Amino acid sequence: MQNVEDMEFKVFQDRLMEASGLDLSCYKEKQVQRRLSAALAKSGHTSLNEYWRTLQKDSAMLNELVDFLTINVSNFFRNVERFNDLQTKILPELLATRKTLRIWSAGCSAGQEPYSIAIILKELTPLTRHYILGTDVNKTVLQIAEDGVYTEDDVKEVKPSLLSKYFIKQEDRFILCPSVRQMVEYKAHNLLSDPYDTDFDLIVCRNVMIYFTEEAKSKVFKGFYESLSPGGVLFIGGTETLMSAPLYGFQLILPFFYRKV
């Protein structure tokens, strides 16, 4: 792996921001430098300046780098016990006071997360039309989300009964049925620079902020607070904690679930 010089890194960071809108200064620096070094080594270039000259001329390569830096690993019902809590406790509680729900999956990757929620809602309230928004900064993954075609690895945590009910297996692919696909709207959205929609009853943002600096995280938490309806719930990832939840106006209601108070 090659070493990324500090000065060169800062210049590269600015150029990338200008060309792609991805602001690496909001992500943990060590992590970014590690991934960038790996990308540089793989590209065969010997310096970031040289690498940049190629990226400037090759938009596919630039997109590939953005994909690599934004890390989009996901799967349906990731950390299944949390989704059980969502299905048996959080959603029934929200549905007790609201007929229809507005839900935002922020940093939704290729749709595995918002579609898992859509499947749960189909099971809980088959006749009700809810609104689910899936957003991500990475347009490549959003296209996969729109297509709704997944691998065996993506669906490894889906219960067999749900897998046969909502997916069609074609060779080694799992095609999500249209009735679930049409429950989710996808939009490109950068949590660090775009305005947030409002009135959500549930915001799910998991395994996205782990890569953000403390300052960036704080900005996002404040934004989520504003975006939630009174009593709305924020659902975060299995390795994350919301330090100083009360400071942001959140109350822990179950591990990884916070209510706006």
Ligand SMILES: C[S@@+](CC[C@H](N)C(=O)[O-])C[C@H]1O[C@@H](n2cnc3c(N)ncnc32)[C@H](O)[C@@H]1O
């Ligand atoms: C590891 S995936 C998590 C996917 C899903 N939430 C889950 O937990 O399985 C992180 C996602 O966050 C997205 N992401 C990274 N920075 C972002 C930003 N500034 N705004 C919106 N999405 C971002 C990435 O593109 C990626 O798809």
